Amino acid sequence: MSGLSGAARGAIWTLLALAAFFATDSLLFRSGWYDAYLEPDSSAGSLESELHWLKVTPKARVPEVLVVGDSRVAEGFPAALADSTVERRLHFWNFGVAGTTPRVWYYALRAADPTRRRFAAIVIAMDNYSDADSFGLSEDRISDENYLVMRLGLGDCIDFASSINSMTLRHRALFGCLFRGVLLRNDVQAFLAHPEKRIPHAADWWKNGLAYISGYGGKPESLRALTVDWRNRAIRFPAGVDDAIRDQVKRFVLPESVPNTGALARYRQRWLGGILDLYKNSPTRLIFLQLPRAPLVDPEARPVTRPTTGFIDSAARRPRTEVLPGGTFMDLERPEYFADGLHLNRDGRPIFTVRLAQRVDSILGFQAGKSGAAR
Amino acid sequence: MLFTSLDFAVFLVVVLALFYLLPKPARKYLLLAASLYFYMAWIPRYVAILLLLITIDYLAALWIESREGARRHAALVVSLCANLGMLGWFKYANFLRETWLGLVSPGAHFEPLAIILPLGISFHTFQSMSYVIDVSRKKQPAIRSYVDYALFVSFFPQLVAGPIVRAEEFFADYFHWRPPTAEEWQRGCATILTGYIKKLVCADQFSLVADHYFANPSALPGIIPAWTGAIAFGLQIFFDFSGYTDIAIGVALLLGFHFPENFRRPYLSASVTEFWRRWHMTLSSWLRDYVYISLGGNRKGAWRTRANLILTMLLGGLWHGASWNFVIWGGYHGVLLSIERLVWGREKRTGLMRIPLAVLTFLLVTIGWVFFRAKTLTAAVYVIGQMFAGQGAGRSLLTPWQWRLAILTLLIALAEEYWQWLTRLAQSSVWVRTAAAVIALLVIELFTATDQSIPFVYFQF
Numbered sequence: 001m002s003g004l005s006g007a008a009r010g011a012i013w014t015l016l017a018l019a020a021f022f023a024t025d026s027l028l029f030r031s032g033w034y035d036a037y038l039e040p041d042s043s044a045g046s047l048e049s050e051l052h053w054l055k056v057t058p059k060a061r062v063p064e065v066l067v068v069g070d071s072r073v074a075e076g077f078p079a080a081l082a083d084s085t086v087e088r089r090l091h092f093w094n095f096g097v098a099g100t101t102p103r104v105w106y107y108a109l110r111a112a113d114p115t116r117r118r119f120a121a122i123v124i125a126m127d128n129y130s131d132a133d134s135f136g137l138s139e140d141r142i143s144d145e146n147y148l149v150m151r152l153g154l155g156d157c158i159d160f161a162s163s164i165n166s167m168t169l170r171h172r173a174l175f176g177c178l179f180r181g182v183l184l185r186n187d188v189q190a191f192l193a194h195p196e197k198r199i200p201h202a203a204d205w206w207k208n209g210l211a212y213i214s215g216y217g218g219k220p221e222s223l224r225a226l227t228v229d230w231r232n233r234a235i236r237f238p239a240g241v242d243d244a245i246r247d248q249v250k251r252f253v254l255p256e257s258v259p260n261t262g263a264l265a266r267y268r269q270r271w272l273g274g275i276l277d278l279y280k281n282s283p284t285r286l287i288f289l290q291l292p293r294a295p296l297v298d299p300e301a302r303p304v305t306r307p308t309t310g311f312i313d314s315a316a317r318r319p320r321t322e323v324l325p326g327g328t329f330m331d332l333e334r335p336e337y338f339a340d341g342l343h344l345n346r347d348g349r350p351i352f353t354v355r356l357a358q359r360v361d362s363i364l365g366f367q368a369g370k371s372g373a374a375r
Numbered sequence: 376m377l378f379t380s381l382d383f384a385v386f387l388v389v390v391l392a393l394f395y396l397l398p399k400p401a402r403k404y405l406l407l408a409a410s411l412y413f414y415m416a417w418i419p420r421y422v423a424i425l426l427l428l429i430t431i432d433y434l435a436a437l438w439i440e441s442r443e444g445a446r447r448h449a450a451l452v453v454s455l456c457a458n459l460g461m462l463g464w465f466k467y468a469n470f471l472r473e474t475w476l477g478l479v480s481p482g483a484h485f486e487p488l489a490i491i492l493p494l495g496i497s498f499h500t501f502q503s504m505s506y507v508i509d510v511s512r513k514k515q516p517a518i519r520s521y522v523d524y525a526l527f528v529s530f531f532p533q534l535v536a537g538p539i540v541r542a543e544e545f546f547a548d549y550f551h552w553r554p555p556t557a558e559e560w561q562r563g564c565a566t567i568l569t570g571y572i573k574k575l576v577c578a579d580q581f582s583l584v585a586d587h588y589f590a591n592p593s594a595l596p597g598i599i600p601a602w603t604g605a606i607a608f609g610l611q612i613f614f615d616f617s618g619y620t621d622i623a624i625g626v627a628l629l630l631g632f633h634f635p636e637n638f639r640r641p642y643l644s645a646s647v648t649e650f651w652r653r654w655h656m657t658l659s660s661w662l663r664d665y666v667y668i669s670l671g672g673n674r675k676g677a678w679r680t681r682a683n684l685i686l687t688m689l690l691g692g693l694w695h696g697a698s699w700n701f702v703i704w705g706g707y708h709g710v711l712l713s714i715e716r717l718v719w720g721r722e723k724r725t726g727l728m729r730i731p732l733a734v735l736t737f738l739l740v741t742i743g744w745v746f747f748r749a750k751t752l753t754a755a756v757y758v759i760g761q762m763f764a765g766q767g768a769g770r771s772l773l774t775p776w777q778w779r780l781a782i783l784t785l786l787i788a789l790a791e792e793y794w795q796w797l798t799r800l801a802q803s804s805v806w807v808r809t810a811a812a813v814i815a816l817l818v819i820e821l822f823t824a825t826d827q828s829i830p831f832v833y834f835q836f
Contacts, residue, residue: 010559013561013805
């Protein structure tokens with residue numbers, strides 16, 4: 001068994017073929033060419049279109065404020081209403097993308113604001129100030145990568161993959177980061193199945209999507225008449241609520257208690273703390289808020305008090321960082337303001353938006369006599 | 376360790392690197408250690424069964440070679456009993472107990488023994504038996520080195536699901552080993568990529584339909600759902616099993632071993648006889664050489680030939696799994712082979728006549744797959760009933776994309792059958808081959824059917 005020339009040459013060919021494959025994958029998915037054809041309703045498409053609009057829209061003449069969050073922000077914060085509330089002294093951006101998490105926000109903000117100087121303030125909407133673990137912990141959410149597929153550079157791959165606990169998922173994340181086509185497989189297949197529909201649909205969305213979103217009036221549904229027997233953990237639903245909504249309401253109104261391992265605290269320190277670090281030397285103010293948590297909240301089980309330890313407390317001590325009091329939006333935790341277990345409806349969103357806009361306006365010092373963060 | 380897992384990719388790269396970096400005398404130890412590690416990645420303790428059988432067969436072959444007469448046969452019997460006994464216990468104990476219970480006390484509750492089938496036992500026992508039988512027939516010299524023999528049985532590319540490699544073939548490469556040429560290496564890589572495309576893009580795609588249908592056939596009544604469900608399984612099992620063996624053949628080639636072909640476009644066959652010359656060829660030839668010929672083959676008259684065919688196929692069916700469904704599947708093919716021999720003899724089918732005959736053969740084979748795939752005999756009978764007298768027509772379970780995939784693979788198979796398209800591609804310039812490899816990788820990247828890891832079908836055998 002001697003003489004390696006054939007095998008050695010074969011191995012070199014294999015490496016070259018793999019390099020050629022990587023180059024082809026990069027040409028397709030790292031050059032920006034495919035971005036324009038992403039399905040707008042996909043995870044990557046929804047984040048990329050937000051970033052696109054931020055990039056192509058000329059910078060406003062007034063200070064800009066970016067409101068970051070998940071679907072609760074996307075649904076519950078009409079930026080145009082916020083602008084008019086502060087008489088256009090500020091220009092608000094709704095940067096809420098359904099299904100996103102602090103890990104996604106970190107990479108998304110890095111892309112949205114490369115100089116860290118574009119925005120006067122960045123508002124980060126948290127579901128809860130408490131660091132106690134809850135269901136749906138985000139550490140192993142491999143789907144985060146679906147949002148970030150176009151944003152993770154080669155230098156991010158190790159960092160991103162190592163933030164996932166499960167070894168199997170970590171490998172998948174690393175592989176997906178290196179070869180973007182793996183993550184875009186479903187998107188590409190759907191595109192190839194109906195290119196004649198995708199191309200105009202994507203082009204229209206990238207061009208007019210922001211206007212479509214601005215014209216959105218919110219969900220008309222209401223959970224008015226929803227009641228909870230806290231002692232017996234029983235929910236009474238109004239008529240006409242379907243099973244999916246009932247399940248969702250149950251999860252948020254009567255959350256299952258899970259053992260506290262400190263995982264959420266570590267996760268927040270890493271990703272929300274990462275955002276704080278991104279803006280360490282920036283003039284941008286960072287503002288944290290606690291969203292209305294659910295249509296009804298057990299006041300004994302989940303009191304509105306800001307923790308004196310944990311991430312939010314450490315964040316409040318950082319310069320140019322404000323933490324709105326936990327009770328700022330507590331009066332919105334009522335069934336008539338919610339369309340489902342999570343999202344504000346057409347009646348709740350203007351109240352939330354106006355109040356948030358006023359608070360930001362006040363923090364940024366544009367409203368005389370109301371400056372400074374309420375703690 | 377699945378061939379489709381990242382673990383296997385890392386394992387293979389490490390083994391290949393060490394294999395070519397280590398000095399020649401150390402390489403067989405590396406391959407043996409790697410093979411045992413590969414086997415132990417599943418249930419480590421079962422390696423003891425593998426090593427026990429290797430030891431028995433190794434000693435039996437040495438004994439057989441050194442003696443004549445009855446004592447020679449005694450060692451052969453011991454070896455066969457050990458292999459068949461182990462296979463019988465792990466694979467057929469519950470089946471035999473259940474059948475016996477059904478005979479002596481019909482309707483009684485059957486409590487199966489908690490037996491986990493050792494991975495690849497059907498394959499390595501057949502490989503071992505062929506070696507000992509060949510030594511007893513004086514067609515193969517006994518292997519003197521335990522390590523050499525252990526590597527033959529446990530060699531990781533073929534250990535779990537074949538192809539069933541004969542000692543003669545393996546040791547021809549082993550004792551006259553030469554490194555693969557650059558062209559052979561590229562052919563090995565191309566074969567591996569073909570295997571991955573077959574498995575991840577095609578087999579897993581059709582498994583989505585087949586698994587859905589056969590999970591509960593009565594939920595999808597009708598003629599078309601039954602046929603499309605069965606066709607989906609026929610396509611799944613072909614792409615799954617031939618994909619596995621392609622990967623095995625390619626990996627072996629990278630290590631300088633030339634495994635025999637196991638599938639040659641079986642669904643282009645114009646008869647069931649031809650189908651078995653193209654489907655799982657190493658098992659077919661094994662059954663021919665060690666069962667059919669041992670039973671007398673075609674040397675004892677027409678009726679005995681037909682009986683031998685049916686018996687061989689019944690055993691072949693039972694080899695696949697311990698249930699009456701597999702027995703019926705094997706018997707069904709045995710009967711079809713006998714009828715063909717009765718009607719057509721050895722007449723070859725050529726020209727345009729092949730087209731309707733190939734369609735007929737495909738449909739006959741598809742009917743057989745129902746017994747192979749259905750969970751129970753009752754379910755199989757229900758599906759067959761739906762295929763021929765279903766409750767209405769129903770709708771196709773295959774999506775337009777899956778139909779297109781099936782037609783595309785048929786066109787590729789025809790292009791290879793009549794114009795050797797892929798063979799010519801393999802002989803083209805290095806740039807064309809590189810471009811083909813890149814396209815193959817992109818196809819795997821972008822058209823893998825599911826993110827879920829679906830085990831190879833033949834792992835259960």
